[in-house]
Amino acid sequence: MSGHGQAQPMIASKSGPLSGTASVPGDKSISHRALIFGAMAVGETRISGLLEGQDVLDTAKAMQAFGATVTRHGLGDWTVNGVGVGGFQEPADVIDCGNSGTGVRLIMGTMATTPITATFTGDASLRKRPMGRVTDPLSLFGTRAYGRKGGRLPMTVVGAAAPVPVRYALPVASAQVKSAVLLAGLNAPGETVVIEKEPTRDHSERMLLGFGATLNVEKTAEGHVITLLGRPELRPQTVAVPRDPSSAAFPVCAALIVEGSDILVPGVSQNLTRNGLYLTLVEMGADIAFLNPREEGGEPVADLRVRFSGNMKGIEVPPERAPSMIDEYPILSVVASFAVGKTVMRGVKELRVKESDRIDAMARGLEACGVRVEEDEDTLIVHGMGAGGMPGGATCATHLDHRIAMSFLVAGMAAKADIAVDDASPILTSFPIFEGLMTGLGASLRRG
Ligand code: S3P
Numbered sequence: 001m002s003g004h005g006q007a008q009p010m011i012a013s014k015s016g017p018l019s020g021t022a023s024v025p026g027d028k029s030i031s032h033r034a035l036i037f038g039a040m041a042v043g044e045t046r047i048s049g050l051l052e053g054q055d056v057l058d059t060a061k062a063m064q065a066f067g068a069t070v071t072r073h074g075l076g077d078w079t080v081n082g083v084g085v086g087g088f089q090e091p092a093d094v095i096d097c098g099n100s101g102t103g104v105r106l107i108m109g110t111m112a113t114t115p116i117t118a119t120f121t122g123d124a125s126l127r128k129r130p131m132g133r134v135t136d137p138l139s140l141f142g143t144r145a146y147g148r149k150g151g152r153l154p155m156t157v158v159g160a161a162a163p164v165p166v167r168y169a170l171p172v173a174s175a176q177v178k179s180a181v182l183l184a185g186l187n188a189p190g191e192t193v194v195i196e197k198e199p200t201r202d203h204s205e206r207m208l209l210g211f212g213a214t215l216n217v218e219k220t221a222e223g224h225v226i227t228l229l230g231r232p233e234l235r236p237q238t239v240a241v242p243r244d245p246s247s248a249a250f251p252v253c254a255a256l257i258v259e260g261s262d263i264l265v266p267g268v269s270q271n272l273t274r275n276g277l278y279l280t281l282v283e284m285g286a287d288i289a290f291l292n293p294r295e296e297g298g299e300p301v302a303d304l305r306v307r308f309s310g311n312m313k314g315i316e317v318p319p320e321r322a323p324s325m326i327d328e329y330p331i332l333s334v335v336a337s338f339a340v341g342k343t344v345m346r347g348v349k350e351l352r353v354k355e356s357d358r359i360d361a362m363a364r365g366l367e368a369c370g371v372r373v374e375e376d377e378d379t380l381i382v383h384g385m386g387a388g389g390m391p392g393g394a395t396c397a398t399h400l401d402h403r404i405a406m407s408f409l410v411a412g413m414a415a416k417a418d419i420a421v422d423d424a425s426p427i428l429t430s431f432p433i434f435e436g437l438m439t440g441l442g443a444s445l446r447r448g
Pocket residue numbers: 028029030102173174175176177179201326327350
């Protein structure tokens with residue numbers, strides 16, 4: 001949902017043991033990129049397992065507006081007929097990216113070095129989020145951007161007519177910013193270099209190589225130095241999108257805190273830039289078996305057997321792990337509430353500029369559910385109440401944020417009293433089958 005529709009309250013109640021198989025949908029990050037890289041290749045890219053969440057559908061629509069032909073053939077089965085690097089046409093109307101920061105930031109990068117103008121907007125959540133982190137480096141290519149105060153949407157981006165290549169050290173650990181610069185670098189002559197101190201999700205680099213770009217990643221004292229040679233001809237690909245480890249986190253964490261649960265979650269990515277939550281859960285004492293390790297859609301994956309874990313302990317999450325689990329802190333803070341002792345999450349200020357201020361949203365909601373929380377600008381500390389210990393009995397505000405909605409619904413499956421969320425509709429942005437999948441495992445969820 002883009003926040004234009006009706007709010008959909010939802011209520012979770014203490015659930016019996018969860019059991020069965022949780023087959024989560026395709027990865028959101030990879031789905032956006034498959035559509036965008038497909039649009040930049042000449043010829044037909046075939047995609048299977050595409051996430052059909054609203055965020056990705058908005059990106060598909062945007063690629064059409066820039067001149068690519070995007071066709072749905074069946075569930076998750078899509079083709080993109082691309083226009084080639086530098087081949088984007090000027091869209092006839094405003095590009096509405098809905099709730100998606102990834103969509104808008106990657107698309108801005110993609111059109112930034114083509115001499116066209118596009119105006120971007122989004123829902124009330126996206127219009128609050130900072131775009132300067134992308135338009136600042138894009139200005140080095142010669143791109144201009146005119147937005148609202150604080151670099152907010154709606155924003156008009158004027159692509160550079162004679163782009164120059166760029167060398168840019170990321171000031172924040174952000175795969176969106178890294179990807180926007182690399183996408184812009186595709187249509188700049190010569191070598192564009194992006195340097196990241198801490199590695200963030202590397203799907204763009206993997207996909208650029210897959211589509212035939214010349215890209216080199218070097219580990220140096222400065223960090224990862226990524227060098228991309230501009231103006232390649234990208235070759236269309238067949239992309240099999242693996243399942244989303246960030247979506248898998250919800251059934252996994254639900255099984256860990258709902259007494260008696262035993263579930264299987266197949267094909268969860270073990271990509272080191274995405275698996276921080278799973279390392280953390282194991283350190284807390286979670287009972288997770290990583291079965292049948294293999295490769296799927298170019299990503300290392302495993303099947304996870306997850307059992308109720310009544311003896312989890314709070315831990316200090318290493319701050320350097322944050323980029324590999326940045327979207328998972330909301331659900332981790334729920335698990336932390338059911339562990340013994342405190343869980344300390346430092347180095348997490350990026351959470352304040354996600355779909356909502358996630359430190360604030362989790363802190364207020366957990367407090368309403370009877371959990372003691374401490375926070376500062378860059379830190380969230382949750383004082384665990386042990387298995388079954390969370391009182392619950394509250395309605396939590398989701399602030400147009402899918403992950404906040406799913407986190408509190410999972411909490412309600414194990415808390416003493418019901419937990420409601422004021423609006424579950426944002427879940428459709430990333431995990432449209434959440435309700436059916438969770439109730440299929442035995443969770444008690446109902447619409448309010
Ligand atoms: C994403 C990068 C992350 C993440 C988002 C998806 C991506 O954002 O939070 O959900 O696909 O590149 P940042 O780059 O802002 O950290």
